[in-house]
Amino acid sequence: MLSRKGHEKATYSFPEVWTDQLIKELENLFEDQLKEHKKQFAIFAQAYPDEVILIASLLDKKDQFAAPVTLFISNDLTQKDDAEDILNFMVDAIGIIFNEYFSAPDDIEYFDDWNKIELKKLKAFYKINRENVGLTIMANKLLEE
Numbered sequence: 713m714l715s716r717k718g719h720e721k722a723t724y725s726f727p728e729v730w731t732d733q734l735i736k737e738l739e740n741l742f743e744d745q746l747k748e749h750k751k752q753f754a755i756f757a758q759a760y761p762d763e764v765i766l767i768a769s770l771l772d773k774k775d776q777f778a779a780p781v782t783l784f785i786s787n788d789l790t791q792k793d794d795a796e797d798i799l800n801f802m803v804d805a806i807g808i809i810f811n812e813y814f815s816a817p818d819d820i821e822y823f824d825d826w827n828k829i830e831l832k833k834l835k836a837f838y839k840i841n842r843e844n845v846g847l848t849i850m851a852n853k854l855l856e857e
Contacts (some may be wrong), residue, residue: 714767714845716786716826716837719760726757734803738768741807745814750774756845762789766802767845768810779842783809786826787836801834809838 714722738753739746746752756767765786772778785802789795808831813820826837 714756714758714765714784714848715760715763716765716784717760717763719763722758723761724759726759731755731757737803738806738810742810742814749814749817754780754846756849759789763787764789764795764798764802766799766806768806769843769845770810770813780844781813781820781840782843782845783838783840784826785829785836785838787834797834798836801831802836804831805829805836805838809840 734755735753750773751770752773754769768783770781787798822841829838
């Protein structure tokens with residue numbers, strides 16, 4: 713389960729065009745670090761009736777079985793919220809957190825409990841772990857068949 717609120721199945725998965733654009737932005741932002749560490753980003757984005765979740769995984773380019781660094785960011789959704797502001801905030805948070813990671817990759821703390829992050833008067837919840845979300849999603853699809 714990827715949802716912070718316990719939703720079993722996403723109502724909406726973001727289109728690849730959107731996630732691919734975010735990957736390109738992150739690759740441009742962290743170009744030197746990605747080359748140095750031989751890493752690449754994978755992005756997963758899903759919406760539920762009252763939550764949006766954005767997941768950025770930092771994967772090893774040469775070893776698909778190496779444990780990734782995965783950042784989950786979850787935000788509540790209500791009808792009065794500006795979805796674009798929320799997504800921009802979540803993307804900014806990904807940049808900030810991965811900037812900290814690349815400044816000291818050996819010092820990162822992994823945790824499966826959701827923690828609050830606040831920027832620009834907006835708040836979200838995040839966790840960082842070693843989950844391979846791509847494999848989790850594939851396994852969930854197999855279990856649904």
